[in-house]
Amino acid sequence: MKNIALIGIGKMGLSHFAIANSTKGLNIVSVCDTSKSLLRAISKNLGIKSYHDYNKMLNAENLDGVIISVPNSMHFNVVKDCLAAGIHVFIEKPLTINYHDSVALQTLAKTKNCLVQVGFVNRFNLIFSKVKELLESNLLGDVQSYHCEMRGGVILEKNTKGWRNSYAAGGGCLYDFGPHCIDLAIFLFGDDVELKSSNLESVFSSQVDDRVHADFLHKNGVEGIISIDWSDPSVRKATNLIRVKGTFGELFANKQEIKINLNHASNNLGFNVGEHEIYVTDLNTNVDYYLRGEDFSLQMQEFSKSLNDNSTINKSFIDSVITTDRLIAEILAQNGVENG
Amino acid sequence: MDKVIFGDNQFFGVNHKSESKAAAQLNAFQSTDSIYKSLEYVNEIGIKSFMFTTHDRFDPIFERMAKDNNFKDFKLIPCMPYAHKYANAMVDMGIFKAMGKFIPGSKIVAASKVTMSAFTANPVPLMKLLIDSEMKQLKNNNVDAIFLQNIVVDLLLGLGGEFLLAEFSQYVEHKYNIRAGFITMNYVKLANALVDHLGLDKPLICSGINKIGFRMNPSQQAVEECLALNKTDNIAMSILASGAIKPEEAVNYIAKLPNVKSVLFGASSPKNIKHTNELLLGSL
Numbered sequence: 044m045k046n047i048a049l050i051g052i053g054k055m056g057l058s059h060f061a062i063a064n065s066t067k068g069l070n071i072v073s074v075c076d077t078s079k080s081l082l083r084a085i086s087k088n089l090g091i092k093s094y095h096d097y098n099k100m101l102n103a104e105n106l107d108g109v110i111i112s113v114p115n116s117m118h119f120n121v122v123k124d125c126l127a128a129g130i131h132v133f134i135e136k137p138l139t140i141n142y143h144d145s146v147a148l149q150t151l152a153k154t155k156n157c158l159v160q161v162g163f164v165n166r167f168n169l170i171f172s173k174v175k176e177l178l179e180s181n182l183l184g185d186v187q188s189y190h191c192e193m194r195g196g197v198i199l200e201k202n203t204k205g206w207r208n209s210y211a212a213g214g215g216c217l218y219d220f221g222p223h224c225i226d227l228a229i230f231l232f233g234d235d236v237e238l239k240s241s242n243l244e245s246v247f248s249s250q251v252d253d254r255v256h257a258d259f260l261h262k263n264g265v266e267g268i269i270s271i272d273w274s275d276p277s278v279r280k281a282t283n284l285i286r287v288k289g290t291f292g293e294l295f296a297n298k299q300e301i302k303i304n305l306n307h308a309s310n311n312l313g314f315n316v317g318e319h320e321i322y323v324t325d326l327n328t329n330v331d332y333y334l335r336g337e338d339f340s341l342q343m344q345e346f347s348k349s350l351n352d353n354s355t356i357n358k359s360f361i362d363s364v365i366t367t368d369r370l371i372a373e374i375l376a377q378n379g380v381e382n383g
Numbered sequence: 384m385d386k387v388i389f390g391d392n393q394f395f396g397v398n399h400k401s402e403s404k405a406a407a408q409l410n411a412f413q414s415t416d417s418i419y420k421s422l423e424y425v426n427e428i429g430i431k432s433f434m435f436t437t438h439d440r441f442d443p444i445f446e447r448m449a450k451d452n453n454f455k456d457f458k459l460i461p462c463m464p465y466a467h468k469y470a471n472a473m474v475d476m477g478i479f480k481a482m483g484k485f486i487p488g489s490k491i492v493a494a495s496k497v498t499m500s501a502f503t504a505n506p507v508p509l510m511k512l513l514i515d516s517e518m519k520q521l522k523n524n525n526v527d528a529i530f531l532q533n534i535v536v537d538l539l540l541g542l543g544g545e546f547l548l549a550e551f552s553q554y555v556e557h558k559y560n561i562r563a564g565f566i567t568m569n570y571v572k573l574a575n576a577l578v579d580h581l582g583l584d585k586p587l588i589c590s591g592i593n594k595i596g597f598r599m600n601p602s603q604q605a606v607e608e609c610l611a612l613n614k615t616d617n618i619a620m621s622i623l624a625s626g627a628i629k630p631e632e633a634v635n636y637i638a639k640l641p642n643v644k645s646v647l648f649g650a651s652s653p654k655n656i657k658h659t660n661e662l663l664l665g666s667l
Contacts (some may be wrong), residue, residue, distance in 0.1 A: 060541075060542060061537070061538050061540075061541025063541075063543060064541055064542060083504040084504040087504040088506065088544055088546075088547075089543050089544055121481075187623075277406075279395075279409065282402060298402070302403065324625065324627035325627070328597055328598050328610065329596070329600060329601055329602045331600070331601050332569055332600070333568040333600045334534075334537050334538060334541055335474055339456045
């Protein structure tokens with residue numbers, strides 16, 4: 044059993060709180076937030092210790108791990124302080140909003156032998172995990188290209204204020220949706236990737252991008268197109284889509300379903316030539332506790348597993364996610380945006 | 384509770400199996416008129432209960448329904464709160480200001496209750512105000528039960544704040560003399576919490592129950608075993624697993640389970656509504 048604290052109790056923090064509190068191997072001992080009335084409500088009603096200053100909490104409590112859901116611009120300092128104290132970290136994406144800061148955290152995590160898991164929840168989505176499994180089993184033959192897309196309706200009218208309209212605060216579609224979409228591409232197609240070209244477009248926001256387009260080239264020759272749009276009014280909630288073309292056929296997937304069209308049968312996987320569909324209802328959806336999707340529960344189970352099984356800590360999650368921060372920095376640089 | 388309860392997912396483009404099907408459904412129910420027509424059909428074929436999320440979109444529909452004689456024996460089962468309404472306001476304004484926004488009646492009385500609630504860190508008065516706010520919209524309709532949404536039930540269950548579920552139940556049953564219910568994605572955990580820890584007598588729980596075990600947490604077997612203990616009154620939802628199970632098979636599975644007396648289902652096409660309703664009436 045590992046002692047865990049939460050830093051930041053907003054919408055995401057509250058849901059991580061409930062999920063972590065219901066995850067085997069994690070014991071929530073304290074929370075920290077800037078809202079005193081919220082802290083009072085938590086202490087009084089849930090009987091959990093609360094702190095207004097996270098550094099005080101890190102000193103006072105005997106913690107194994109922290110779950111951090113603070114504003115993007117604070118990520119670097121909070122993660123740095125936790126790692127310096129030798130505490131394992133789960134942090135909502137993005138890791139930081141500056142690639143150099145992310146690299147510094149990577150180095151610190153290795154020095155301290157600490158885990159840093161970023162909230163890339165798509166990695167735990169049942170359908171995207173299935174897509175990865177199918178691609179690794181060579182269902183599509185040699186993958187040639189993909190189109191990875193994320194759409195949502197976050198900014199739907201002229202916006203001139205707030206953190207979402209400030210790069211320095213971690214706003215903009217690239218910082219907000221970008222990490223999920225780019226990480227999904229890296230999860231499925233590997234992190235040996237270079238940025239070929241990119242474009243940032245503002246639709247409603249005065250200071251930041253609302254649409255992102257980027258072309259990737261992976262070392263194995265796979266070409267990827269990234270399209271991200273947080274100003275799409277037709278989407279009920281944020282959605283990720285992926286289309287993959289390979290020598291044996293093509294595949295389309297969103298968070299709930301996979302459609303496959305094969306020109307070459309895969310006997311060992313049991314797929315004939317032609318069309319196939321796989322739905323989330325075909326997969327094992329059991330979790331010990333469900334709040335907002337199996338993916339969020341599985342993500343926290345993974346954090347617990349890493350903390351409770353020391354052998355996995357050295358294979359720090361941070362190595363596989365830091366490429367996302369590099370690509371975001373390159374896209375910004377390519378489009379003349381200076382940040383940090 | 385009626386054996387068959389009509390649900391509202393199709394009106395909001397919620398389909399747990401397919402995003403494209405969800406989008407098509409959302410498109411079909413763009414207008415309040417199309418939703419009203421669908422409910423008229425449901426009422427006509429004898430389904431007399433409608434369970435819905437307390438979304439603003441329903442306000443004009445229920446107003447019209449209250450004046451429509453054809454609906455005089457039709458029962459509404461609100462599920463509150465419509466989480467996005469509050470979640471969005473919370474993100475924009477902060478928790479306490481957001482709650483102030485939704486409180487009905489005298490702003491001064493409400494504001495002082497909100498302030499006291501914040502000051503004493505007691506969420507119960509706020510919860511009561513929010514229930515009253517939602518119920519105000521339905522004062523001219525027949526309300527058969529009031530459910531708490533799964534996002535709230537499961538959040539409280541996860542946080543260890545289950546005592547609020549008991550407070551909800553007592554308030555609804557005493558003030559409105561209406562049955563309180565809970566929707567959950569964690570049936571076993573909730574049944575244990577409500578009955579074993581909080582001592583509620585046969586609480587009414589609506590949860591996903593289906594032949595393929597889709598989203599039956601922690602597992603289909605655990606849910607079936609807990610149902611057999613007969614400690615809760617149960618409504619099965621997601622019996623078709625968003626279309627993954629054929630209605631005949633879905634209904635056969637439910638009919639064989641112990642202690643499941645009611646089924647909540649939604650569908651868009653009159654043909655599917657009628658067919659599933661007949662199957663359910665024939666088996667439950």
